[in-house]
Amino acid sequence: xxxxxxxxxxxxxxxxxxxxxxxxxxxxxxxxxxxxxxxxxxxxxxxxxxxxxxxxxxxxxxxxxxxxxxxxxxxxxxxxxxxxxxxxxxxxxxxxxxxxxxxxxxxxxxxxxxxxxxxxxxxxxxxxxxxxxxxxxxxxxxxxxxxxxxxxxxxxxxxxxxxxxxxxxxxxxxxxxxxxxxxxxxxxxxxxxxxxxx
Numbered sequence: 001x002x003x004x005x006x007x008x009x010x011x012x013x014x015x016x017x018x019x020x021x022x023x024x025x026x027x028x029x030x031x032x033x034x035x036x037x038x039x040x041x042x043x044x045x046x047x048x049x050x051x052x053x054x055x056x057x058x059x060x061x062x063x064x065x066x067x068x069x070x071x072x073x074x075x076x077x078x079x080x081x082x083x084x085x086x087x088x089x090x091x092x093x094x095x096x097x098x099x100x101x102x103x104x105x106x107x108x109x110x111x112x113x114x115x116x117x118x119x120x121x122x123x124x125x126x127x128x129x130x131x132x133x134x135x136x137x138x139x140x141x142x143x144x145x146x147x148x149x150x151x152x153x154x155x156x157x158x159x160x161x162x163x164x165x166x167x168x169x170x171x172x173x174x175x176x177x178x179x180x181x182x183x184x185x186x187x188x189x190x191x192x193x194x195x196x197x198x
Contacts, residue, residue, distance in 0.1 A: 006195040009034035009043035013059040015051020019180040037068040045078040045195035048085030073105040078171040080191040086174035107150025114145035138177035
């Protein structure tokens with residue numbers, strides 16, 4: 001198993017798709033851009049990138065991807081969502097636009113744009129015990145926040161004030177921030193480890 005290249009997808013409907021594909025390729029994965037159900041069935045794990053969660057939601061329905069992604073989550077496919085991707089993996093969201101839906105799977109409540117507009121973007125260093133040292137340099141861009149964490153969901157990182165910004169549950173991983181833009185690869189490594197284990 002050690003030498004096997006995981007075959008993973010990046011949901012390529014909208015958002016920072018290329019950045020995730022580059023990190024995953026650099027880590028030795030075979031990466032496919034996923035837009036259609038048949039492309040989803042060909043991969044062993046899926047990254048849902050940052051972007052605009054309401055747009056990705058609408059496009060996933062237009063491309064016939066919502067049900068297949070929900071089915072894949074239910075079947076145990078590993079997935080990693082960053083920013084908008086975290087929103088889409090949440091079972092419940094607050095401040096969603098009218099009619100906005102999610103794929104679900106993570107027993108959390110996530111608030112969209114919890115820190116305000118793009119002007120309120122910020123960077124900080126986070127201790128992530130699951131990843132060890134050094135701290136993770138995290139970039140928050142119109143970022144969501146995990147407001148409630150269900151039983152069985154493990155908070156992986158918190159801001160200095162205790163608010164949760166990264167979670168893991170079974171095969172699902174979510175971060176409020178964008179490791180793919182800072183050269184931080186350990187969350188993607190964690191995702192690929194989950195894919196290999198699955």
